[in-house]
Amino acid sequence: MEAVRLFLFPHAGGSALMYQSWPARFPAGWRVAALDAPGHGALMEQPPLRDGDALVAHHLDRLIPELDASPLPFALFGHSMGALVAYELARRLTARGRAPVWLGLSACGAPRPKGPPMSIRTRELSDDELRDHVARLGGTPPKVLNHPGLWRHFAPVIRADLHLVESWRPAPADVRLPVPVSLFGGAKDAVVGPESLERWSERCARLVAMHVFPGGHFYFQDDLDAVARAVTTDVAAALRLSPVRAAGR
Secondary structure (H helix, E strand, O other), X not given: OOOOEEEEEOOOOOOHHHHOOOHHHOOOXXXXXXXXXXXXXXXXOOOOOOOXXXXXXXXXXXXXXXXXXOOOOEEEEEEOHHHHHHHHHHHHHHHOOOOOOEEEEEOOOXXXXXXXXXXXXXXXXXXXXHHHHHHHHOOOOHHHHHOHHHHHHHHHHHHHHHHHHHOOOOOXXXXXXXEEEEEEEEOOOOOOOHHHHHHHHHOEEEEEEEEEEOXXXXXXXXXXXXXXXXXXXXXXXXXXXXXXXXXXX
């Protein structure tokens, strides 16, 4: 299979560490890389961003040199808050004539001008309520939630990310994104159900597939191999069929 660069974007409060076991699941020759936001992972010492446009601009500054440095086609995958980031990156890169060959949107409803893509109101949550909310979603190690020192560090980062999601107001979808898109979610996700995923059709013109796996908001933790196979299959289909195949060159 043709080599691809797959860039991954994590959930609110998450870092590239959540994707550490992903690269081994993809074909040889693929370059699979997760990107940290300020305040997260390798960029932990930087202050977290609370504005969606600023976060997208940060990732564009990182991505453009990488796209310029290699002729390989590239794809984007984002989970939860990362899906918003990946979508907006795909939209802006497409406008610049640098469209990805494929976009994967996971566990996130489509943004709407008058409301957030996920019903979370962090300003109304006490610190203990926020910890309980994050624990119910899964994806955050118990050692972080239960360690007072670690929680004091991560709680402001999580609040900043969730505030960013709540306040996200992307440009109106006057033209639907022409990039091939696949949707991913968990059948038991209490935050984003399949019907919320389907609303991406309002913003995306070329839906390749919608994959609903057993599990909740972090469904891929239960069977990562199955998720990786779905991603690989859909990217391969997009490479064969997409007229934007060479746009990342």
